[in-house]
Amino acid sequence: MGKIITIANQKGGVGKTTTAINLAASLAVLEYKTLLVDADPQANATSGVGHDPSQIKHGLYECIIDSIHPKDAILNTETPNLFLLPTTADLTAVDIELVNVPNREYMLKKSLDKIKDKYDFIIIDCCPSLGLIVMNALCATDSVIIPVQCEYFALEGMGKLLQNIKIIQTHLNTNLDIEGVLLTMFDGRLRLANQVVEEVKTHFQDMVFDTIIQRNTKLAEAPSFGKTIIMHDVSGKASNNHLNLAREILQRNGLTKISDKHRAIKMDAEELSEDF
Numbered sequence: 001m002g003k004i005i006t007i008a009n010q011k012g013g014v015g016k017t018t019t020a021i022n023l024a025a026s027l028a029v030l031e032y033k034t035l036l037v038d039a040d041p042q043a044n045a046t047s048g049v050g051h052d053p054s055q056i057k058h059g060l061y062e063c064i065i066d067s068i069h070p071k072d073a074i075l076n077t078e079t080p081n082l083f084l085l086p087t088t089a090d091l092t093a094v095d096i097e098l099v100n101v102p103n104r105e106y107m108l109k110k111s112l113d114k115i116k117d118k119y120d121f122i123i124i125d126c127c128p129s130l131g132l133i134v135m136n137a138l139c140a141t142d143s144v145i146i147p148v149q150c151e152y153f154a155l156e157g158m159g160k161l162l163q164n165i166k167i168i169q170t171h172l173n174t175n176l177d178i179e180g181v182l183l184t185m186f187d188g189r190l191r192l193a194n195q196v197v198e199e200v201k202t203h204f205q206d207m208v209f210d211t212i213i214q215r216n217t218k219l220a221e222a223p224s225f226g227k228t229i230i231m232h233d234v235s236g237k238a239s240n241n242h243l244n245l246a247r248e249i250l251q252r253n254g255l256t257k258i259s260d261k262h263r264a265i266k267m268d269a270e271e272l273s274e275d276f
Contacts (some may be wrong), residue, residue: 020125
């Protein structure tokens with residue numbers, strides 16, 4: 001039975017889709033069969049792994065609204081072991097079409113339950129909101145990763161998100177756990193970025209991943225080629241960041257016996273401050 005992890009934060013521009021795509025690819029490279037679910041009507045995760053949303057015949061919308069079996073919508077990707085449940089702009093209609101449907105918060109869970117045991121991991125990319133689509137993702141998931149960018153207003157909206165997660169844990173998904181808080185877009189040359197890291201670690205302590213995702217040109221340009229960072233720049237720092245994140249998640253879930261020298265490592269201040 002696979003583990004479902006949702007990448008969520010109602011604040012836009014924090015690296016949700018980048019994290020979802022490249023975490024999924026990293027888990028796949030580490031030989032875990034992984035499904036990337038695009039639950040954002042912008043369909044950036046779909047295009048980010050090389051598929052044109054305008055050419056999608058069946059996607060997440062059809063799975064939720066028309067009860068199409070997910071296996072009939074899942075696509076292969078360029079990365080071995082990585083598969084995609086795509087989406088299109090039609091997903092924007094879900095909030096309206098489900099408004100009077102009983103148990104509307106569980107429609108995505110109902111769909112993913114049909115295929116959950118076929119994958120080691122299912123990674124869900126969410127839109128920047130706290131609407132019904134995100135609610136469905138949080139009701140379907142086992143845990144949530146919260147990306148926080150290393151910039152001013154980093155903690156903006158976090159209180160509301162955590163409050164919503166607590167409500168869902170209490171009333172809708174008692175098994176929901178917080179996988180961790182992920183620091184993204186880090187530039188060690190900026191004093192503000194280092195201050196944000198310290199502030200986030202002070203607030204969330206052990207919830208914060210050791211791995212920090214650095215701001216990186218290759219990482220930013222990879223989606224324009226329809227490639228994951230693993231396929232675009234396999235030996236670069238961004239690939240190493242996401243592989244470290246994948247290893248850390250495996251460690252947290254007791255799914256690996258990686259020796260100490262191969263564990264996800266904390267980069268020292270000098271390495272993090274290098275010009276990249």
